[in-house]
Amino acid sequence: MNLIIKGKSTEYKVKVERATNNGFIVKAEGKFYKFNALPVKKGALSLIDDSGKQKYITYSVTDNNEYTISLAEKSYTLCVMDQLEAAGSAVSSASVEGVYLLKAPIAGKIAKICVSEGENVQKGEVLLVLEAMKMQNEIQTDFSGVINKVFVKEGKTVSNDEALIEIKIS
Amino acid sequence: MRKIKKVLVANRGEIALRIIRACRELGIESVAVYSDVDRLSLHVLSADYAFSLGAAPSVESYLNIEKIVEVALQAKVDAIHPGYGFLAENADFARAVEDAGIIFIGPSARTIELMGSKIASRQIMERVGVPVVPGTIDPISSIEEARKVAAKIGYPVLIKASAGGGGKGMRKVADEAELESAFRTASSEAQASFGDSTVYIEKYIENPRHIEVQIIGDTYGNVIHLFERECSIQRRHQKVIEEAPSPSINDTQRKALFEAAVKAALAVDYYNAGTVEFIFDKEGNFYFLEMNTRLQVEHPVTEFVTGVDIVKEQILISEGARLRRDLKNVSCWGHAIEFRLYAEDPKRNFAPTPGKISYLQWPNGGFVRIDEGVYEGWEVPIYYDPLIAKMIVWGRDRKEAIDRSLRALFDTRIEGITTTLDLFRAILRDQDFIEGNFDVSYLDKRLNDLIKDEAQELLPVLASAILESYREKLTVQDNDMWKKVARLESVGGCV
Numbered sequence: 001m002n003l004i005i006k007g008k009s010t011e012y013k014v015k016v017e018r019a020t021n022n023g024f025i026v027k028a029e030g031k032f033y034k035f036n037a038l039p040v041k042k043g044a045l046s047l048i049d050d051s052g053k054q055k056y057i058t059y060s061v062t063d064n065n066e067y068t069i070s071l072a073e074k075s076y077t078l079c080v081m082d083q084l085e086a087a088g089s090a091v092s093s094a095s096v097e098g099v100y101l102l103k104a105p106i107a108g109k110i111a112k113i114c115v116s117e118g119e120n121v122q123k124g125e126v127l128l129v130l131e132a133m134k135m136q137n138e139i140q141t142d143f144s145g146v147i148n149k150v151f152v153k154e155g156k157t158v159s160n161d162e163a164l165i166e167i168k169i170s
Numbered sequence: 171m172r173k174i175k176k177v178l179v180a181n182r183g184e185i186a187l188r189i190i191r192a193c194r195e196l197g198i199e200s201v202a203v204y205s206d207v208d209r210l211s212l213h214v215l216s217a218d219y220a221f222s223l224g225a226a227p228s229v230e231s232y233l234n235i236e237k238i239v240e241v242a243l244q245a246k247v248d249a250i251h252p253g254y255g256f257l258a259e260n261a262d263f264a265r266a267v268e269d270a271g272i273i274f275i276g277p278s279a280r281t282i283e284l285m286g287s288k289i290a291s292r293q294i295m296e297r298v299g300v301p302v303v304p305g306t307i308d309p310i311s312s313i314e315e316a317r318k319v320a321a322k323i324g325y326p327v328l329i330k331a332s333a334g335g336g337g338k339g340m341r342k343v344a345d346e347a348e349l350e351s352a353f354r355t356a357s358s359e360a361q362a363s364f365g366d367s368t369v370y371i372e373k374y375i376e377n378p379r380h381i382e383v384q385i386i387g388d389t390y391g392n393v394i395h396l397f398e399r400e401c402s403i404q405r406r407h408q409k410v411i412e413e414a415p416s417p418s419i420n421d422t423q424r425k426a427l428f429e430a431a432v433k434a435a436l437a438v439d440y441y442n443a444g445t446v447e448f449i450f451d452k453e454g455n456f457y458f459l460e461m462n463t464r465l466q467v468e469h470p471v472t473e474f475v476t477g478v479d480i481v482k483e484q485i486l487i488s489e490g491a492r493l494r495r496d497l498k499n500v501s502c503w504g505h506a507i508e509f510r511l512y513a514e515d516p517k518r519n520f521a522p523t524p525g526k527i528s529y530l531q532w533p534n535g536g537f538v539r540i541d542e543g544v545y546e547g548w549e550v551p552i553y554y555d556p557l558i559a560k561m562i563v564w565g566r567d568r569k570e571a572i573d574r575s576l577r578a579l580f581d582t583r584i585e586g587i588t589t590t591l592d593l594f595r596a597i598l599r600d601q602d603f604i605e606g607n608f609d610v611s612y613l614d615k616r617l618n619d620l621i622k623d624e625a626q627e628l629l630p631v632l633a634s635a636i637l638e639s640y641r642e643k644l645t646v647q648d649n650d651m652w653k654k655v656a657r658l659e660s661v662g663g664c665v
Contacts, residue, residue, distance in 0.1 A: 001634075001637075001638075003630075003633065003634060003637065005629065005630050005633045007629060008623050009623070010625070010629075012629070012630040014630040014633070014634055016634040016637075016638070018638075024634060024635065024638065026630060026631050026634050028630035028631070029630075033628075033630075033631045035631060035635065037635035037638065037639060038639075039639040042529075043528055043529035043585055044529065044583075045635060045636065045639050047631070047632070047635050049631075055628075055632075057632055057635070057636065058529050058531070058583040058585050059529075059585060059632075059636050060528045060529065060585040060586045061636075067633060067636065068585060068588075069629070069632050069633065069636065070583055070585060071626075071632075072579075072580040072581070073580075073595060074592055074595065074624065074626070075588075075591070075592055076626055076629060076632075078629060078633060080633045080636075080637055
């Protein structure tokens with residue numbers, strides 16, 4: 001997952017990778033951070049980095065993706081843009097009767113298509129790369145199955161919610 | 171003696187809840203009143219009875235004397251506690267309550283009236299020998315007279331409109347050269363604003379400290395003091411942090427201050443709880459500022475260092491009880507600090523930040539008290555005071571109180587609205603505050619330093635973690651694990 005995080009005067013481009021068991025590896029500003037994060041309840045999570053340092057984080061998110069994040073010492077307000085965030089909701093709403101229709105989470109350009117029709121894919125596999133806001137977003141499938149149809153070609157500009165790939169879920 | 175069995179609390183928010191709690195401890199039934207937007211306010215949820223007052227704007231609800239008295243009669247209460255703000259210092263209200271045959275928990279209407287008048291209270295204090303800011307409240311009619319008075323009390327001086335308020339018709343004069351033009355502009359401004367050009371002159375006290383004394387008296391002429399509170403950390407002339415005892419006065423000054431406060435209260439036949447406010451100049455001289463004829467927002471600071479429940483004493487005194495003998499021997503032990511949690515953004519000049527509290531966590535652990543008026547999920551309305559809660563912390567000495575306050579703030583979280591929490595964390599780490607080196611100008615001078623943005627290297631990490639959990643993709647198995655732990659714990663097992 002790729003994010004753009006905008007603070008008051010700073011902007012970070014962040015790459016987030018899931019490791020096992022709530023583990024994450026975040027690459028930001030050329031540095032790697034490894035940590036484990038676990039939600040406590042709505043609006044709160046506990047984070048432990050690989051030195052064992054624990055942080056209890058509380059937060060609120062507004063509709064326009066403005067985050068307020070509080071640590072024990074101080075609160076921060078920032079804007080998080082995630083090109084993939086909408087993908088999750090597109091997935092669930094489109095999966096009807098064993099068919100999963102992947103839609104474009106945001107407007108952008110298809111940089112690369114990694115699969116072809118008839119191909120078997122596993123959950124988590126990258127289907128295509130969508131370029132938006134100068135970020136390359138790897139779009140994964142949340143379901144295993146067979147590629148039914150690819151609606152787009154590399155280089156095509158797509159709009160938000162446009163159908164990209166259809167998968168027959170196995 | 172008239173036993174109080176049911177009290178109407180003519181207020182809202184944290185102070186209404188504070189009073190309801192005192193009633194409950196005394197076995198007294200509580201009656202809340204609420205405006206349309208406050209139907210689910212915390213004070214309503216805590217009360218034994220609740221009655222609607224009307225529309226949200228204060229004039230139609232919490233300031234509506236007629237309606238409140240009507241509700242009080244309908245609810246058959248014995249007494250009304252006004253809290254602070256709203257009608258607490260309104261002599262007409264106190265009179266209306268008494269006229270309805272209901273006990274007003276506070277001083278007499280006459281006392282409220284006397285102390286509400288700048289001129290009357292100053293005259294009384296001068297008469298009984300309580301120090302007031304040097305000057306004259308007799309009208310100054312000519313520039314010659316102004317020159318004479320100013321020279322006598324010494325520059326800088328302040329020219330004030332007799333009918334004034336809110337800084338209108340007020341001029342600071344640094345030396346004689348400035349006097350004439352300041353005198354003229356103040357007079358004409360007073361004429362324009364109040365239709366009365368009368369002005370008077372008093373000494374200008376530059377950046378004083380604000381220190382006040384809690385007093386309590388019964389209806390038999392006994393008045394005692396419950397020590398002082400230091401209240402110099404202010405924004406827009408409103409207190410933000412208060413503490414007891416004051417870190418800046420010595421025992422000699424303290425003794426003189428207490429004597430003056432008791433004298434002030436006796437001079438107006440004061441009964442019930444009240445506060446005499448003073449200002450201290452750089453040389454350590456103090457002057458009477460005003461008397462608040464009600465329960466003070468910061469009363470818990472005094473409660474922590476004395477062990478006295480001031481609200482309960484107020485109720486007992488209103489029943490006609492004498493001051494308990496042990497109250498006269500109360501000592502001040504340790505140090506207490508209060509933080510007023512405002513729904514305000516210090517980074518936007520303390521603009522109010524009404525809205526829904528999406529996450530709320532109060533600190534627990536020893537020696538920490540929360541007087542709160544909100545809960546998680548509650549939407550702070552736009553109509554009223556932005557004070558949402560107070561945190562009061564006690565320590566054996568000031569250092570321990572500061573360290574403990576930081577610890578308590580470590581555990582405090584309020585999400586969904588901006589508050590003064592971060593400002594408090596910064597103040598508690600500020601060397602000037604730690605050393606007790608401040609006056610009323612502290613926040614104005616230091617605010618920008620205290621609220622400046624700091625880099626936080628971990629921000630990208632935090633944001634990523636939140637985003638992931640926000641998408642609710644995390645931890646199905648771990649949540650199950652968690653439930654399992656909870657189940658095991660509830661039957662005394664272990665994992």
